[in-house]
Amino acid sequence: MDRLTDERVPEGLPAPELLPFQGAVADFRSGRDTPRDYLERAIDRLAVWEGRLHAFAAVGIEQARRAADASTERWRAGRPRSSIDGMPVGVKDVIDTADLPTELGLRAYAGRRPLVDAAAVLGLREAGAVVLGKTATTEFAMTHPAATRNPHDLERTPGGSSSGSAAAVGAGILPAALGTQAVGSVLRPASYCGAFGYKPTSGAINRGGSHDTQSHSVIGVIGASLPDLWHTAWEIVSRVGGDPGKRGLVGAPQLAPPSRPSVVVHLETDGWPLATDEARQQTEDLLHRLERAGVRVRRRQHDAEVAQLEEILAGALAKARSIINVESRWPLRAVQRIAPGSLSDTLAARLAAADQVSAEAYQELLDWRRSARRTFAAVMDRADAVVTLAATGAAPIGLTSTGNASPAVPSSVLGTPALTLPVLRDAGLPLGLQVMGARHRDAAVFGTARWLLAAAAGEEPATGSGPAPSAGGAN
Amino acid sequence: MDRLTDERVPEGLPAPELLPFQGAVADFRSGRDTPRDYLERAIDRLAVWEGRLHAFAAVGIEQARRAADASTERWRAGRPRSSIDGMPVGVKDVIDTADLPTELGLRAYAGRRPLVDAAAVLGLREAGAVVLGKTATTEFAMTHPAATRNPHDLERTPGGSSSGSAAAVGAGILPAALGTQAVGSVLRPASYCGAFGYKPTSGAINRGGSHDTQSHSVIGVIGASLPDLWHTAWEIVSRVGGDPGKRGLVGAPQLAPPSRPSVVVHLETDGWPLATDEARQQTEDLLHRLERAGVRVRRRQHDAEVAQLEEILAGALAKARSIINVESRWPLRAVQRIAPGSLSDTLAARLAAADQVSAEAYQELLDWRRSARRTFAAVMDRADAVVTLAATGAAPIGLTSTGNASPAVPSSVLGTPALTLPVLRDAGLPLGLQVMGARHRDAAVFGTARWLLAAAAGEEPATGSGPAPSAGGAN
Numbered sequence: 001m002d003r004l005t006d007e008r009v010p011e012g013l014p015a016p017e018l019l020p021f022q023g024a025v026a027d028f029r030s031g032r033d034t035p036r037d038y039l040e041r042a043i044d045r046l047a048v049w050e051g052r053l054h055a056f057a058a059v060g061i062e063q064a065r066r067a068a069d070a071s072t073e074r075w076r077a078g079r080p081r082s083s084i085d086g087m088p089v090g091v092k093d094v095i096d097t098a099d100l101p102t103e104l105g106l107r108a109y110a111g112r113r114p115l116v117d118a119a120a121v122l123g124l125r126e127a128g129a130v131v132l133g134k135t136a137t138t139e140f141a142m143t144h145p146a147a148t149r150n151p152h153d154l155e156r157t158p159g160g161s162s163s164g165s166a167a168a169v170g171a172g173i174l175p176a177a178l179g180t181q182a183v184g185s186v187l188r189p190a191s192y193c194g195a196f197g198y199k200p201t202s203g204a205i206n207r208g209g210s211h212d213t214q215s216h217s218v219i220g221v222i223g224a225s226l227p228d229l230w231h232t233a234w235e236i237v238s239r240v241g242g243d244p245g246k247r248g249l250v251g252a253p254q255l256a257p258p259s260r261p262s263v264v265v266h267l268e269t270d271g272w273p274l275a276t277d278e279a280r281q282q283t284e285d286l287l288h289r290l291e292r293a294g295v296r297v298r299r300r301q302h303d304a305e306v307a308q309l310e311e312i313l314a315g316a317l318a319k320a321r322s323i324i325n326v327e328s329r330w331p332l333r334a335v336q337r338i339a340p341g342s343l344s345d346t347l348a349a350r351l352a353a354a355d356q357v358s359a360e361a362y363q364e365l366l367d368w369r370r371s372a373r374r375t376f377a378a379v380m381d382r383a384d385a386v387v388t389l390a391a392t393g394a395a396p397i398g399l400t401s402t403g404n405a406s407p408a409v410p411s412s413v414l415g416t417p418a419l420t421l422p423v424l425r426d427a428g429l430p431l432g433l434q435v436m437g438a439r440h441r442d443a444a445v446f447g448t449a450r451w452l453l454a455a456a457a458g459e460e461p462a463t464g465s466g467p468a469p470s471a472g473g474a475n
Numbered sequence: 476m477d478r479l480t481d482e483r484v485p486e487g488l489p490a491p492e493l494l495p496f497q498g499a500v501a502d503f504r505s506g507r508d509t510p511r512d513y514l515e516r517a518i519d520r521l522a523v524w525e526g527r528l529h530a531f532a533a534v535g536i537e538q539a540r541r542a543a544d545a546s547t548e549r550w551r552a553g554r555p556r557s558s559i560d561g562m563p564v565g566v567k568d569v570i571d572t573a574d575l576p577t578e579l580g581l582r583a584y585a586g587r588r589p590l591v592d593a594a595a596v597l598g599l600r601e602a603g604a605v606v607l608g609k610t611a612t613t614e615f616a617m618t619h620p621a622a623t624r625n626p627h628d629l630e631r632t633p634g635g636s637s638s639g640s641a642a643a644v645g646a647g648i649l650p651a652a653l654g655t656q657a658v659g660s661v662l663r664p665a666s667y668c669g670a671f672g673y674k675p676t677s678g679a680i681n682r683g684g685s686h687d688t689q690s691h692s693v694i695g696v697i698g699a700s701l702p703d704l705w706h707t708a709w710e711i712v713s714r715v716g717g718d719p720g721k722r723g724l725v726g727a728p729q730l731a732p733p734s735r736p737s738v739v740v741h742l743e744t745d746g747w748p749l750a751t752d753e754a755r756q757q758t759e760d761l762l763h764r765l766e767r768a769g770v771r772v773r774r775r776q777h778d779a780e781v782a783q784l785e786e787i788l789a790g791a792l793a794k795a796r797s798i799i800n801v802e803s804r805w806p807l808r809a810v811q812r813i814a815p816g817s818l819s820d821t822l823a824a825r826l827a828a829a830d831q832v833s834a835e836a837y838q839e840l841l842d843w844r845r846s847a848r849r850t851f852a853a854v855m856d857r858a859d860a861v862v863t864l865a866a867t868g869a870a871p872i873g874l875t876s877t878g879n880a881s882p883a884v885p886s887s888v889l890g891t892p893a894l895t896l897p898v899l900r901d902a903g904l905p906l907g908l909q910v911m912g913a914r915h916r917d918a919a920v921f922g923t924a925r926w927l928l929a930a931a932a933g934e935e936p937a938t939g940s941g942p943a944p945s946a947g948g949a950n
Contacts, residue, residue: 098809098812098813108590109590112590115583115584115587115813116806116809116810116812116813117809117812118805118809119805119806119809122805122808122809122812125812126808206805208688208805208806209805209806209809213683213719214719214720215719215720215721216720240804240805240808241801241802241804241805241834241837244688244689244690244802245689245690245691245802245841246690247838248834326716327716327719327720329715329716330593330594330597330681330683330684330715330716331591331594331683331684333597333601333715334573334591334592334593334594334597334684335591337573337591337592337597337600338573338590338591359716359723362716363722366720
């Protein structure tokens, strides 16, 4: 990825720079570096940024140091627990942590202390990761913004709802942070903040103790590289599984090797007409580059099946929001009961909107979602991946809106894996290329994304090569 | 149901007697009775029983009185919120309540106070029901018993895991209480305590804020009559829906009219060889009575499809436990983290057993469950209901085991609706007749159960009659 030299980063702040973790492991092994030293550098960057960035809802320096010291001991003894042992991580503040407050961006939850860790947090800790803090979320992971700013331009939104996770990773404070996505809450902020983002197949990561209980919501990862995303997700799931009754994340512990796609689908989504000229041009340029490399690109204009998919996904944002609204009546009405008037007007309006959706209308929305999933599966029978923008352009100016989620919402309702790669630019700022795949084919999407990442940088990697621990992120 | 005159009820305690709520509504409407007076009588019975019964984990007298007073005002003004406005209820202590502790029977959760009500509790409150207390549960709703005793014989288990709900309803303290069932935790204790029990189609009642997050677990109701069960469930679901992404309870607000089945399946389950002679004889007598009334009874001995269902359900208890164990690794490992050594040996052993189940073995268990559901659906294409014992006999003597769940587990893994009717006897104590139906056909199961209830009492009701508010319970 380009090193950023944007003038809008104010004086006194370093240029935001992704900081992949996977390269550190070799140094931990050799003893040149330790998890404790790695953590201290993260804390230093936190100290530089946080006063302007507001990425964190809570920080736990002392417990992080204790965890990093324990990790340091394990690496010294040659017995690390996992490929992410010693990795400092952030946890979106809708996911319970036993040692830090979990407030969900809700006024009524100020100071709330869960008794136990959520499943994903337990998985992180059992893998040896070091939880540095809780990252800021929009109110109840919906649209009313947090105070978080974009590290690439403090006057712009970081996106939402995983605002703090994206800002902290984008600024280079952390190599990875957990997010959640029910509409576009992992992919969009990752795109805006110049980070990698991973929204898994729905059900792939156990949501126990996470407050995103809506039916197609998932826990995802925002990180500094593709290996950081994969290893974080895989190490969690190998310890705590997927959602109850679902197949957890499928794949090998190692990141899939780069894999050249034969056929990709360009999905426009409702976001295409809303995208900036530059964003569209960047997408077209990339697609043409793929075609020159011999990749067949299926487009709605010449492919009835793709056109049908676009059609069934038309209006997906409003429909996804309706599903989410209905499925959020509880707990929001329960919150109103203990703290009347504590919800923002935005959230109160969404709760009121939910009451306009009848039980029959809700079932129709679920039927639509099932039908869209069938259509997508049919398209994917003859394609290796879907590529599309992760957002309509660079992060918009201002902090009152978290931006438009239209390009990111399809993977949510379809329950498919999706990645965003920070390889596009708009207005001198980061923009993500989204790569989607078939359900449960998360590992394959990573393989395709590794190839696309190199292709976007003008290289074509040898495909099928073994996993390279440091590949995919810093290049 | 017979009035009980069992000598084992110790002196000083009244004979346990079910106390249906639905008859009270007419008196509330006429002004002869009020919800506050109704509550005070429940509190009086609580005072008589609780010292010996230990059915409650927490009681909230003052807040219940305030809620009952508000309900009294609504009835006076002719504006009750629902058919259960003013009904005192108990809530199993694995379901969060904002105004009472929720401890899950876990030592590590002593004094835990949730911030907000669970969805089902919110639904109850919005319908005007009066939460009198939290009912005792086995540890984490599994097998390590609570201190609760059986109101029909204090030396016997009330069953589990919804021990307190069944004991409180069976003793006549409350007309209804919420339970949960992932193995046999609604049907078995209801059977042992002489109460009606309802285990809905999986997903029918929103489990938000309930800690039974396992994939086929459901919230159910233990009550004093069929109308009490139906109205409680229906009023909750009409306000808070089913589990996210699932169809909530399907049916009219009114209880279905009695409906004579043409064909019933007698499912033996693994419980049949374990059942007492008297329990089997009572079942056979009932089946013969049905046959004399012109109902066709399909049995494994002469029906290959039923035999196939019995076969696929063989070993269901161990398989269901394995699924539940895996799906309970979180939060149990998270509990161990904050309170090492706080789990009972029983629960620690189940957690250890979960670690022996590989991800592949877990997927095979889910495949088995799917396959069993298909087999059941095929059987139900040519049957109106399944009848079987709800337990292997009367509640066993002793408080160290909560009894055998083999007869109750099929409805859990099949995700089907099931009722238990207190119409059988064993050793002079209550025993339930279980009635199961096809998924989402909960209302029809109630209709069949109403007919069976009358048939078991030697009557044959006119079928297809309109719902009678006081029917089904006290007769």
